[in-house]
Amino acid sequence: xxxxxxxxxxxxxxxxxxxxxxxxxxxxxxxxxxxxxxxxxxxxxxxxxxxxxxxxxxxxxxxxxxxxxxxxxxxxxxxxxxxxxxxxxxxxxxxxxxxxxxxxxxxxxxxxxxxxxxxxxxxxxxxxxxxxxxxxxxxxxxxxxxxxxxxxxxxxxxxxxxxxxxxxxxxxxxxxxxxxxxxxxxxxxxxxxxxxxxxxxxxxxxxxxxxxxxxxxxxxxxxxxxxxxxxxxxxxxxxxxxxxxxxxxxxxxxxxxxxxxxxxxxxxxxxxxxxxxxxxxxxxxxxxxxxxxxxxxxxxxxxxxxxxxxxxxxxxxxxxxxxxx
Amino acid sequence: xxxxxxxxxxxxxxxxxxxxxxxxxxxxxxxxxxxxxxxxxxxxxxxxxxxxxxxxxxxxxxxxxxxxxxxxxxxxxxxxxxxxxxxxxxxxxxxxxxxxxxxxxxxxxxxxxxxxxxxxxxxxxxxxxxxxxxxxxxxxxxxxxxxxxxxxxxxxxxxxxxxxxxxxxxxxxxxxxxxxxxxxxxxxxxxxxxxxxxxxxxxxxxxxxxxxxxxxxxxxxxxxxxxxxxxxxxxxxxxxxxxxxxxxxxxxxxxxxxxxxxxxxxxxxxxxxxxxxxxxxxxxxxxxxxxxxxxxxxxxxxxxxxxxxxxxxxxxxxxxxxxxxxxxxxxxxxxxxxxxxxxxxxxxxxxxxxxxxxxxxxxxxxxxxxxxxxxxxxxxxxxxxxxxxxxxxxxxxxxxxxxxxxxxxxxxxxxxxxxxxxxxxxxxxxxxxxxxxxxxxxxxxxxxxxxxxxxxxxxxxxxxxxxxxxxxxxxxxxxxxxxxxxxxxxxxxxxxxxxxxxxxxxxxxxxxxxxxxxxxxxxxxxxxxxxxxxxxxxxxxxxxxxxxxxxxxxxxxxxxxxxxxxxxxxxxxxxxxxxxxxxxxxxxxxxxxxxxxxxxxxxxxxxxxxxxxxxxxxxxxxxxxxxxxxxxx
Numbered sequence: 032x033x034x035x036x037x038x039x040x041x042x043x044x045x046x047x048x049x050x051x052x053x054x055x056x057x058x059x060x061x062x063x064x065x066x067x068x069x070x071x072x073x074x075x076x077x078x079x080x081x082x083x084x085x086x087x088x089x090x091x092x093x094x095x096x097x098x099x100x101x102x103x104x105x106x107x108x109x110x111x112x113x114x115x116x117x118x119x120x121x122x123x124x125x126x127x128x129x130x131x132x133x134x135x136x137x138x139x140x141x142x143x144x145x146x147x148x149x150x151x152x153x154x155x156x157x158x159x160x161x162x163x164x165x166x167x168x169x170x171x172x173x174x175x176x177x178x179x180x181x182x183x184x185x186x187x188x189x190x191x192x193x194x195x196x197x198x199x200x201x202x203x204x205x206x207x208x209x210x211x212x213x214x215x216x217x218x219x220x221x222x223x224x225x226x227x228x229x230x231x232x233x234x235x236x237x238x239x240x241x242x243x244x245x246x247x248x249x250x251x252x253x254x255x256x257x258x259x260x261x262x263x264x265x266x267x268x269x270x271x272x273x274x275x276x277x278x279x280x281x282x283x284x285x286x287x288x289x290x291x292x293x294x295x296x297x298x299x300x301x302x303x304x305x306x307x308x309x310x311x312x313x314x315x316x317x318x319x320x321x322x323x324x325x326x327x328x329x330x331x332x333x334x335x336x337x338x339x340x341x342x343x344x345x346x347x348x349x350x351x352x353x354x355x356x
Numbered sequence: 357x358x359x360x361x362x363x364x365x366x367x368x369x370x371x372x373x374x375x376x377x378x379x380x381x382x383x384x385x386x387x388x389x390x391x392x393x394x395x396x397x398x399x400x401x402x403x404x405x406x407x408x409x410x411x412x413x414x415x416x417x418x419x420x421x422x423x424x425x426x427x428x429x430x431x432x433x434x435x436x437x438x439x440x441x442x443x444x445x446x447x448x449x450x451x452x453x454x455x456x457x458x459x460x461x462x463x464x465x466x467x468x469x470x471x472x473x474x475x476x477x478x479x480x481x482x483x484x485x486x487x488x489x490x491x492x493x494x495x496x497x498x499x500x501x502x503x504x505x506x507x508x509x510x511x512x513x514x515x516x517x518x519x520x521x522x523x524x525x526x527x528x529x530x531x532x533x534x535x536x537x538x539x540x541x542x543x544x545x546x547x548x549x550x551x552x553x554x555x556x557x558x559x560x561x562x563x564x565x566x567x568x569x570x571x572x573x574x575x576x577x578x579x580x581x582x583x584x585x586x587x588x589x590x591x592x593x594x595x596x597x598x599x600x601x602x603x604x605x606x607x608x609x610x611x612x613x614x615x616x617x618x619x620x621x622x623x624x625x626x627x628x629x630x631x632x633x634x635x636x637x638x639x640x641x642x643x644x645x646x647x648x649x650x651x652x653x654x655x656x657x658x659x660x661x662x663x664x665x666x667x668x669x670x671x672x673x674x675x676x677x678x679x680x681x682x683x684x685x686x687x688x689x690x691x692x693x694x695x696x697x698x699x700x701x702x703x704x705x706x707x708x709x710x711x712x713x714x715x716x717x718x719x720x721x722x723x724x725x726x727x728x729x730x731x732x733x734x735x736x737x738x739x740x741x742x743x744x745x746x747x748x749x750x751x752x753x754x755x756x757x758x759x760x761x762x763x764x765x766x767x768x769x770x771x772x773x774x775x776x777x778x779x780x781x782x783x784x785x786x787x788x789x790x791x792x793x794x795x796x797x798x799x800x801x802x803x804x805x806x807x808x809x810x811x812x813x814x815x816x817x818x819x820x821x822x823x824x825x826x827x828x829x830x831x832x833x834x835x836x837x838x839x840x841x842x843x844x845x846x847x848x849x850x851x852x853x854x855x856x857x858x859x860x861x862x863x864x865x866x867x868x869x870x871x872x873x874x875x876x877x878x879x880x881x882x883x884x885x886x887x888x889x890x891x892x893x894x895x896x897x898x899x900x901x902x903x904x905x906x907x908x909x910x911x912x913x914x915x916x917x918x919x920x921x922x923x924x925x926x927x928x929x930x931x932x933x934x935x936x937x938x939x940x941x942x943x944x945x946x947x948x949x950x951x952x953x954x955x956x957x958x959x960x961x962x963x964x965x966x967x968x969x970x971x972x973x974x975x976x977x978x979x980x981x982x983x984x985x986x987x988x989x
Binding site: 060071072075078109219221222224250324 | 368369372375376377378379380449450451452453454461463475476478479482483594603604606607608612614616617618645647648655657658659661672696708710711712713765766769770771773777778779780783
């Protein structure tokens with residue numbers, strides 16, 4: 032195993048130490064230092080400006096980075112908000128294992144919310160299709176969870192480089208009473224001055240990683256030794272090819288179609304979500320530096336593996352208007 | 357797998373580290389749709405090989421559907437993100453995109469050049485180190501070029517790259533280029549734009565965008581991308597006076613009390629003497645806790661937590677600053693304000709102001725002039741409409757620490773927040789502090805309000821009657837005052853209509869004048885309350901914000917909002933002064949309920965249903981309310 036494989040390492044508490052200071056070595060901040068400072072600034076504004084904030088935790092690499100940044104922002108205190116995982120019940124088994132570890136090792140409160148109504152109806156991606164499954168188990172479930180706990184701000188790891196409609200998203204994105212996003216009614220954001228004032232029933236989605244790229248996320252994971260779910264690293268896994276996408280046979284709920292035979296392929300995932308909706312890529316990248324090297328020569332954008340973006344033109348924009356974060 | 361250094365090797369490690377240490381240049385692109393701005397950015401992304409194959413496939417499909425370039429790839433479609441605007445073929449908001457080269461990484465803000473231009477441009481420019489202003493070579497310097505450059509100058513963007521586009525359509529003419537460069541240079545000299553680079557380009561063909569142009573061998577300057585890579589980024593922020601607005605007080609246990617914030621300017625070291633402003637308490641920095649542990653210094657842009665040697669009171673909104681070069685203190689400023697909302701700015705209307713991490717109540721006390729951004733002329737103005745820029749005096753409800761905006765954006769730039777919708781309605785840049793307020797020390801009167809009220813055997817208060825014309829405000833006030841008089845109470849009625857013969861004789865009925873009308877009446881009411889009286893105010897006062905302002909001018913419990921609630925149909929039927937008839941006939945304008953809005957109170961202390969109850973009944977209701985509050989009557 033490579034020393035840089037962060038997945039097997041323990042999350043360490045950041046002990047105060049005289050670490051290398053970019054200001055002392057360069058007299059200025061590099062890209063990652065600037066992005067880190069900006070994210071910390073945003074998280075502190077959220078803590079100071081809202082009554083009951085929460086951090087959305089998706090178990091993915093961006094969430095791992097968010098959690099690390101939150102701990103840095105409030106060190107030596109613990110982050111003044113809990114983590115919320117909206118669980119569709121269709122995640123990879125490795126993700127559930129990793130989620131438990133994160134909660135144990137960070138000591139942060141982890142709230143898990145499942146749309147029980149959807150679960151009772153047996154809604155799933157295989158039987159109901161990706162659009163309905165995502166709407167019921169993710170979008171509606173998120174609204175339920177925010178309403179149930181009365182959270183007025185939700186920090187999330189979305190980035191502007193992920194999808195075209197995100198390029199115009201604000202860092203502090205206002206949602207109406209019904210959690211809808213209105214692209215024509217967003218507040219101007221100037222300087223580092225974020226308006227945290229909302230009316231009763233409104234809420235805010237906040238994206239501290241707005242200006243990060245996928246490569247920045249991996250660079251930061253590398254630099255900070257941040258643990259991530261092992262599924263990001265290439266390994267032999269059983270997959271079948273469906274409509275051009277490699278889907279991993281992760282549990283017994285996946286019924287094989289006639290003629291389908293799982294093959295062991297050396298694959299990894301660039302994004303993680305519900306396993307039936309996450310496309311794998313064939314890869315040999317089994318460490319963080321190998322992933323970075325692979326990305327530097329990548330020809331496909333990260334969201335290409337996300338089945339939900341292919342539901343039709345402008346589909347992410349529509350999902351956001353409906354309350355998807 | 358592609359070839360390249362092994363991920364385990366030193367060479368690869370050094371390469372990755374260098375990528376991560378690159379500086380970020382933030383720039384804004386200004387120009388209208390017709391100037392080919394989206395195409396230019398699309399080409400920068402495309403030629404920097406930052407467009408993935410799946411994105412390209414989507415653009416190819418979209419080019420056939422919405423494209424404006426025939427069978428060619430419409431690169432603007434890479435940039436125009438939202439579905440709605442793709443269909444309309446226009447950009448409608450500020451978009452941010454990241455791209456990078458071996459030397460630098462870039463965050464490009466793209467603001468549309470037409471509708472909403474001022475608001476969006478100001479937003480994009482607020483964080484920009486540099487601007488790329490696009491000009492159509494066939495059209496030359498237009499009023500909109502001046503508009504863009506003026507806004508850049510106001511927002512403190514000193515470096516401008518003038519990209520003279522569509523050179524392919526003027527036969528790559530050097531004379532055209534020279535003429536435009538000279539005209540623009542003359543205009544820029546009148547502004548705070550100190551560093552101008554002119555580049556002839558064609559976004560369509562790619563000439564001088566990422567590489568040199570064979571068609572324009574007469575141009576010996578850098579192509580656009582190279583100019584962006586080599587632009588001077590020194591801002592003087594690191595060498596400026598130390599400033600850190602406090603975001604958050606970090607107090608996990610009794611041993612640790614730290615002040616978290618992002619350093620806005622300068623450097624700080626353990627042992628440095630500092631001043632906490634505006635309280636002006638001095639202390640010494642004990643530790644600097646960075647994201648990874650204690651630091652021996654911190655500079656502009658770093659997010660840190662400071663601990664101080666002394667147990668002094670520090671809270672969110674304060675600025676920890678250099679003791680040798682402290683910020684100024686004031687509660688009144690001269691400033692430029694960019695108005696960003698459909699509801700106009702009204703002088704004297706109360707807003708919230710956020711500067712750094714400080715929140716304060718604010719009112720524009722005077723609009724000195726409106727700036728015409730096309731030609732820099734000043735015009736008189738009573739209000740500021742959406743996209744207007746005004747030079748104003750603004751007053752706050754407390755003294756704050758600040759620096760002039762031209763010296764430091766972080767401690768001189770502010771936003772204005774609507775107190776009702778909580779939307780961001782304006783942005784401002786402080787020019788200088790006004791000292792009038794601080795030179796006046798209130799004279800302490802020997803006899804105070806409680807003494808005056810006690811002599812009258814009562815507690816003073818304001819009954820603020822608000823409602824439509826004809827709702828019964830004046831009749832109710834009369835009836836209530838008669839009862840109070842009979843009870844031996846000392847009272848006075850301020851009637852909006854009567855006061856218009858004197859105190860407010862110079863005011864009309866526009867929204868701006870209505871705000872000033874209410875402010876004056878509230879000030880008089882406050883004096884009368886100070887004199888120990890029970891004051892009845894009878895004035896339409898249609899806006900929530902001003903009623904709230906009046907409430908906040910009084911002490912807790914002194915302001916009693918009485919909503920004289922009568923449906924407009926009933927008021928119109930009564931029409932005691934024949935005003936509704938005139939308003940409907942169009943003889944008088946700005947009439948509340950007809951062509952001017954009435955915002956009903958949200959939580960009034962008393963609601964009087966004057967359509968259903970007689971005047972005696974409602975007067976009793978008011979008096980009963982006063983009796984129920986022993987501290988009042």
